[in-house]
Amino acid sequence: MRMAFPETIVAAFSVMHEMSVALSIVEAVDAKARQEGSGKISEIALVIGRLAGIDAQSLRFCFSAAARGSLAEGCSLVIEEREAEGVCQDCGNRFSVTFLVAVCPRCQSLSVQRVSGDEFLIQSITIEEE
Ligand SMILES: [Zn+2]
Numbered sequence: 249m250r251m252a253f254p255e256t257i258v259a260a261f262s263v264m265h266e267m268s269v270a271l272s273i274v275e276a277v278d279a280k281a282r283q284e285g286s287g288k289i290s291e292i293a294l295v296i297g298r299l300a301g302i303d304a305q306s307l308r309f310c311f312s313a314a315a316r317g318s319l320a321e322g323c324s325l326v327i328e329e330r331e332a333e334g335v336c337q338d339c340g341n342r343f344s345v346t347f348l349v350a351v352c353p354r355c356q357s358l359s360v361q362r363v364s365g366d367e368f369l370i371q372s373i374t375i376e377e378e
Contacts, residue, residue: 266306269368270314277373278318284375289319291374293326297365299348304329319375332365 273292281289296302304327315321334345336352337359343352350360 265301266303267310267314269302270307270310273311273370274314274318274320276370277320280373281319281375286375286377287319288321288376289323289373290376291324291326292320293328293371293373295328295330295367295369295371297330297332297367298346299332299362299365300368301366302368328371330364330367332362334360334362336360 273294277289277292281287294307296304296307307327308325311325312322315323332345333342334350334352335342336355336357338357339352339355341352341354342363343350343354345360345362345365348362349358350362351358352360
């Protein structure tokens with residue numbers, strides 16, 4: 249009997265990646281809220297670039313589990329997905345890119361520098377006043 253084992257492993261790894269990201273977010277915001285001497289966190293705003301390699305859907309799923317028992321438990325997660333942009337090093341054209349390797353649509357140059365899209369940051373947290 250043959251089983252689709254590799255697929256299962258890949259899926260598990262990808263969830264593990266989002267899970268470790270979720271845990272780092274919880275750790276960071278929980279520490280910040282405690283430092284401010286505050287109560288619960290009601291909202292966390294994140295920015296995820298399209299090419300950051302983080303799946304927003306999986307992150308949401310992992311986050312609710314990761315936040316359990318922390319000050320971020322049950323808070324809402326606002327995720328802004330940011331488009332990726334590149335600048336052509338040959339003609340200066342600026343355009344949106346969807347892959348890690350991009351071709352300039354104006355001059356077909358492969359010398360494109362990505363200027364955004366791989367960012368991942370916690371933009372703000374909202375904490376409840378006590
Ligand atoms: Zn160009």
